Amino acid sequence: MGLSLLNMLSWWQWAILAAVPPAIVALYFLKLKRRPLEVPSTYLWRRSIEDLHVNAIWQRLRRNLLLFLQLLLVLLVILALVRPGWRGEELTGNRFVFLLDNSASMQATDVEPSRLEDAKRRVGELIDQMDPGDSAMVISFADTARVEQGFTYDRHALHRAVDAIEPTARGTSLLDALKVASGLANPGRSAYEASDTQVAEAMPATLYIMSDGNFEHVTGFSLGNLSPIYVPIGQDDSPNVAILAFNVRGHETREGQLQAFARLENFGSQPVRATADLRLDDRLIDATEVAIPAGEVQGVVFDVGAIDSGVLKLEIRIDDRLKVDNSAWVAVNPPRQANVLLVTPGNEPLQFGLSTELAAKLAKVTVESPGFLKKKQYTTDTDGGAYDLVIYDRCRPEKMPQANTLWIGVVPPLEDWSAGKKVDVPTIMDTDPAHPLMQWIVMDNVLVFEGTPLTVPPGGTTLIDTNAGAMLAIAPREGFEDAVLGFLLVEQVGADTFTRTNWPIRPSFPMFVLNVLNYLGGGPEVLAQGSVRPGQVVPLENASSEKAISVVTPGGESTSLAAYRPGKFSFKGTDELGVYEVQAGGKTVQRFAVNLFDPMESKLPPRKKFDVGPVEIEGRSGWEVVRREMWRGLLLMGLGVLCLEWYIYGRRVSF
Amino acid sequence: MTTASTLLSPELLARLEKMELVSRKIFRGRMKGERRSRRKGQSVEFADFRNYVPGDDLRFIDWNTYARLDRLFLKLFIEEEDLHFYALLDASASMDFGDPTKLQYAKQLAAALGFIGLVRGDRVKIETLGRPSRDVFRGRRSLWRMLGHIDEIQPDETVPLAEGVKNFCLRNSGKGIVVLITDLMDKSGYEPALRYLLAQQMDVYVVHVLSAEEIEPEMQGDLRLVDCEDADVAEITVSGALIKRYKETLTAFVESAREFCGRRGMSYLLARNEVPLDELITDYLARRGLVR
Numbered sequence: 050m051g052l053s054l055l056n057m058l059s060w061w062q063w064a065i066l067a068a069v070p071p072a073i074v075a076l077y078f079l080k081l082k083r084r085p086l087e088v089p090s091t092y093l094w095r096r097s098i099e100d101l102h103v104n105a106i107w108q109r110l111r112r113n114l115l116l117f118l119q120l121l122l123v124l125l126v127i128l129a130l131v132r133p134g135w136r137g138e139e140l141t142g143n144r145f146v147f148l149l150d151n152s153a154s155m156q157a158t159d160v161e162p163s164r165l166e167d168a169k170r171r172v173g174e175l176i177d178q179m180d181p182g183d184s185a186m187v188i189s190f191a192d193t194a195r196v197e198q199g200f201t202y203d204r205h206a207l208h209r210a211v212d213a214i215e216p217t218a219r220g221t222s223l224l225d226a227l228k229v230a231s232g233l234a235n236p237g238r239s240a241y242e243a244s245d246t247q248v249a250e251a252m253p254a255t256l257y258i259m260s261d262g263n264f265e266h267v268t269g270f271s272l273g274n275l276s277p278i279y280v281p282i283g284q285d286d287s288p289n290v291a292i293l294a295f296n297v298r299g300h301e302t303r304e305g306q307l308q309a310f311a312r313l314e315n316f317g318s319q320p321v322r323a324t325a326d327l328r329l330d331d332r333l334i335d336a337t338e339v340a341i342p343a344g345e346v347q348g349v350v351f352d353v354g355a356i357d358s359g360v361l362k363l364e365i366r367i368d369d370r371l372k373v374d375n376s377a378w379v380a381v382n383p384p385r386q387a388n389v390l391l392v393t394p395g396n397e398p399l400q401f402g403l404s405t406e407l408a409a410k411l412a413k414v415t416v417e418s419p420g421f422l423k424k425k426q427y428t429t430d431t432d433g434g435a436y437d438l439v440i441y442d443r444c445r446p447e448k449m450p451q452a453n454t455l456w457i458g459v460v461p462p463l464e465d466w467s468a469g470k471k472v473d474v475p476t477i478m479d480t481d482p483a484h485p486l487m488q489w490i491v492m493d494n495v496l497v498f499e500g501t502p503l504t505v506p507p508g509g510t511t512l513i514d515t516n517a518g519a520m521l522a523i524a525p526r527e528g529f530e531d532a533v534l535g536f537l538l539v540e541q542v543g544a545d546t547f548t549r550t551n552w553p554i555r556p557s558f559p560m561f562v563l564n565v566l567n568y569l570g571g572g573p574e575v576l577a578q579g580s581v582r583p584g585q586v587v588p589l590e591n592a593s594s595e596k597a598i599s600v601v602t603p604g605g606e607s608t609s610l611a612a613y614r615p616g617k618f619s620f621k622g623t624d625e626l627g628v629y630e631v632q633a634g635g636k637t638v639q640r641f642a643v644n645l646f647d648p649m650e651s652k653l654p655p656r657k658k659f660d661v662g663p664v665e666i667e668g669r670s671g672w673e674v675v676r677r678e679m680w681r682g683l684l685l686m687g688l689g690v691l692c693l694e695w696y697i698y699g700r701r702v703s704f
Numbered sequence: 705m706t707t708a709s710t711l712l713s714p715e716l717l718a719r720l721e722k723m724e725l726v727s728r729k730i731f732r733g734r735m736k737g738e739r740r741s742r743r744k745g746q747s748v749e750f751a752d753f754r755n756y757v758p759g760d761d762l763r764f765i766d767w768n769t770y771a772r773l774d775r776l777f778l779k780l781f782i783e784e785e786d787l788h789f790y791a792l793l794d795a796s797a798s799m800d801f802g803d804p805t806k807l808q809y810a811k812q813l814a815a816a817l818g819f820i821g822l823v824r825g826d827r828v829k830i831e832t833l834g835r836p837s838r839d840v841f842r843g844r845r846s847l848w849r850m851l852g853h854i855d856e857i858q859p860d861e862t863v864p865l866a867e868g869v870k871n872f873c874l875r876n877s878g879k880g881i882v883v884l885i886t887d888l889m890d891k892s893g894y895e896p897a898l899r900y901l902l903a904q905q906m907d908v909y910v911v912h913v914l915s916a917e918e919i920e921p922e923m924q925g926d927l928r929l930v931d932c933e934d935a936d937v938a939e940i941t942v943s944g945a946l947i948k949r950y951k952e953t954l955t956a957f958v959e960s961a962r963e964f965c966g967r968r969g970m971s972y973l974l975a976r977n978e979v980p981l982d983e984l985i986t987d988y989l990a991r992r993g994l995v996r
Contacts, residue, residue: 083928083939089798089806089918090889091931091938093957097950098940 073119118694125687129680142255145185146230147172150260151214152191152221153650159287159370165216168259168282176207187211190226191219192584218373218583218626220647221264235273262656263649270662281655281668288317291374291651295363307353311363315341316652323367327351330359360628374651378628380640387412387570393442398538398553402562411566419444434616438570453529453569458537465506475500475515485568487512490557497550500536580644581623589618603627711815711851716982720816723995724824725789752780787826788880792872795832797932798889800859802915802977807859809977810885810913815854816985822847830854833868834861836875865890869897873904883909908970909994915977
């Protein structure tokens with residue numbers, strides 16, 4: 050606790066104010082100059098005022114009591130003018146960085162009106178306490194940090210910046226904010242790498258972190274000249290039930306029907322019963338009551354039936370402290386086939402694999418001969434992004450297409466890719482089952498008669514490794530991926546066709562073809578697009594090679610997107626929770642849902658402490674910066690003194 | 705004539721001539737005067753008889769009774785004596801206030817009473833507290849001398865009331881009437897002074913002279929009151945309440961003096977300087993029994 054004063058006056062106003070007490074004293078002595086009058090005797094007068102002489106000290110005081118009261122009054126007014134107030138916490142230092150967490154959990158209402166508003170209030174109070182010459186900056190952070198106001202002495206600007214901070218539905222990451230904050234405190238070096246040399250004078254700052262602490266420990270960061278003060282915001286006992294997952298899958302047994310799965314977790318300390326409503330395009334189609342024990346997860350399954358497209362919304366009706374995690378959406382898009390171009394002189398096993406019933410559902414395959422590569426049609430189609438996947442079998446175009454590719458027996462016309470000498474009967478040593486292309490694929494019984502080991506570009510992944518080297522590898526290229534198979538499936542010698550591996554007759558081959566269509570052909574997006582997290586950038590594709598598409602947010606705002614490459618778009622404004630519609634040519638072509646699904650955010654009790662690098666930052670529990678203004682009380686006291694003065698003056702006159 | 709006319713107007717003199725001083729006690733004078741005395745003596749008024757004893761003046765034997773009873777009786781007559789009248793004036797600086805000043809008023813009163821005494825053949829003595837006087841006035845012819853003596857009194861004495869009265873009592877041990885004319889404004893109190901007079905067994909009259917300014921003070925503002933005698937200072941801020949309180953104090957002062965005198969057989973008279981002298985004498989003093 051300490052007394053704080055705010056200087057409200059300029060120096061000349063102070064000078065005038067300082068002149069008031071001497072003026073009062075001077076006026077008082079002027080007033081005291083009594084007119085002398087000779088009387089026969091003061092005998093009776095003395096006896097008349099005799100009782101006032103009973104106490105000599107009181108008499109002396111009384112003589113100047115009015116003066117003292119007037120001085121006291123002026124003193125009280127001056128005191129009131131400097132706006133004294135008690136405050137709970139001293140601002141230390143003279144440079145401050147205010148970090149305000151505006152992630153989803155800060156929308157919790159366990160403190161009135163919400164955690165974010167409470168944090169803003171606290172920062173506002175801290176700004177009020179800044180002395181002239183103190184500078185501060187305001188940073189809001191969720192999963193990324195944003196400088197709301199750079200270092201300034203202007204308290205009004207700081208207040209405006211704080212007031213402008215809006216809640217988001219994003220997750221939380223402190224690291225980004227710390228990097229921004231450390232820019233001035235630890236100049237010329239990245240504070241998170243201790244080896245960097247410092248080039249400019251360090252400007253130490255006090256870092257106020259207003260957060261509920263619902264983020265991961267920060268590693269690999271050194272605070273340097275930042276002195277952190279963590280103010281945990283929120284209450285420990287805050288009931289909350291959250292939807293942590295919501296998805297749609299095909300029905301296990303019934304063909305063509307969908308099932309919706311949700312995972313609910315009770316983060317509170319009491320068991321709850323919640324009602325979960327499922328709506329399809331705002332129409333209630335199912336509801337169920339779920340009992341969730343404290344701290345446990347409960348799954349919910351709904352039979353949705355056969356739907357082609359639409360928006361499913363799951364809502365749990367319960368009175369908890371955080372509302373944003375009580376709703377979840379999933380967008381069921383109309384099925385879309387991948388466009389696949391196969392350029393081959395003839396490859397019966399592959400063509401057979403591509404023509405299976407399942408493959409036909411996933412993709413529309415166009416087969417062309419290598420001569421097609423020379424045609425203008427090919428250039429237009431591949432540059433315009435007409436195909437999702439192009440498979441080059443024993444032929445090579447001059448430049449890479451705007452599509453994912455699979456190369457068989459050839460390497461792409463790129464510097465990074467190269468093939469070695471032919472090797473006879475390479476032995477398959479290893480596969481990468483974690484990669485989507487290699488899922489469910491067993492290569493133990495596959496023989497390869499001849500192959501060329503591949504040099505994989507940086508960033509690439511070897512999927513099939515042999516004793517001679519990589520035989521199947523995949524590498525990213527400007528938003529696409531190129532997969533290269535180092536051995537031939539079939540070889541044309543003259544009029545005869547020879548098989549170069551026994552893979553096509555193994556069950557793993559059609560699986561591989563399906564994986565290729567699913568993964569490289571963009572298959573997974575077809576049914577229900579995976580959920581997008583708030584703030585995440587969404588890559589969008591539109592094969593109809595439109596120059597521009599627009600995205601309509603759940604709030605109804607429309608944003609036009611220009612293609613950064615033909616048919617390729619990226620959308621950043623996913624701050625709002627709900628379903629976004631992608632429109633092209635006035636028609637909705639795709640939908641995606643943005644959901645919180647973040648247990649970190651839904652877990653409301655604020656963290657008591659967290660680590661930044663090697664430093665453990667403990668929260669100042671019970672930290673309150675309420676400034677108790679005293680000037681009203683002082684003015685009231687002044688009024689009382691004034692009344693007392695009047696009373697005494699009246700009494701004095703009536704003596 | 706100037707002195708006489710300033711102190712006593714001819715009209716007043718004419719009225720005073722018919723009056724006489726009255727003593728509630730019968731005193732023994734030193735000279736034969738116009739006063740009845742307790743002593744039997746030579747006057748025309750018969751008092752009593754007593755048996756003759758040898759040596760008595762044969763002129764006072766009542767021969768008619770001797771003829772009837774054959775015994776000698778002596779006729780006794782009431783003796784008439786003169787009266788000692790003292791006027792004791794307070795001539796301190798505090799008496800020099802008012803219009804007319806309290807001292808002037810006191811002088812007039814002393815002159816008037818002295819005149820009455822002179823006319824009746826009484827022994828008149830005018831003194832101030834601080835200045836003893838040996839002048840004794842007797843008979844009408846002494847009037848001018850007495851007035852001259854009174855006229856010389858100036859308000860410049862600084863003797864405290866008690867000391868002045870004490871000195872007076874030491875000088876004048878005889879009996880008679882004493883009229884003390886003062887404002888009683890003595891910070892050490894008037895009671896010791898009056899006790900001295902009481903011890904003299906004189907017929908004491910206290911004429912308390914106050915000016916109109918003292919009775920109804922008309923002052924305003926913040927004042928520093930300076931005592932004209934001892935330069936004592938009292939700072940006051942005049943207000944209605946203060947004036948009221950002052951009047952209460954004054955009334956209490958006057959009443960206490962009146963009571964003090966009354967309990968001890970002294971006559972007390974409050975005289976305001978604005979009351980005309982003839983009214984004071986013919987009305988107030990006559991009512992008190994000093995004159996008739």
